[in-house]
Amino acid sequence: MSVVPPNRSQTGWPRGVNQFGNKYIQQTKPLTLERTINLYPLTNYTFGTKEPLYEKDSSVAARFQRMREEFDKIGMRRTVEGVLIVHEHRLPHVLLLQLGTTFFKLPGGELNPGEDEVEGLKRLMTEILGRQDGVLQDWVIDDCIGNWWRPNFEPPQYPYIPAHITKPKEHKKLFLVQLQEKVFLRAGEIAQQVNCSLRSSEPEFGSSAPM
Secondary structure, three states: OOOOOOOOOOEOOOOOEOOOOOOOOOOOOOOOOOOOOOOOEHHHOEEEEOOOOOOOOOOHHHHHHHHHHHHHHHOOEEEEEEEEEEEEOOEEEEEEEEEOOOEEEOOEEEOOOOOOHHHHHHHHHHHHHOOOOOOOOOOEEEEEEEEEEEOOOOOOOEOOOOOOOOOOOEEEEEEEEEOOOOOEEEEOOEEEEEHHHOHHHHHHHOOOOOO
């Protein structure tokens, strides 16, 4: 067991607890180091069709302008996204939504003011991937597996809050969604991407795609 010397700070990475760990994130349950995640083959899932998906904003500039206007009214934007994993030929694949012809993203979106993160993600998953015949989808939301912060009204996001930032503009949380053995999913365009290729394709998949 290692001991931190008395004259050394116990906060900040990599020693002790991250100095921003309790500033914006409430730890509700302890981290479990050993977990079993059930992965089922892609062929188990049936995919229906919806109208093609489009971004809410017409351009990147319009998106950040809307974010700026909302920040003045309700504060930091809260976003949640779901990570759905299947396997094909025994390799894990992440399911992604395709917007247009060149951009892919995780299913999810913006939370309403005061909305619970898990319930909000379930709502968004139902809106994006849910059935249209009235059958409710039982989404199983597991652990939060990623946090990304947008310090300014600009594209860069970081998995931490930069030390000089006191009011981040967006907080995005990624949750593992445990898929059932057989599920009917309905979306405009859905793609499956092997996990190891996400890092080399950041312009297409975005910086917050699970690595």
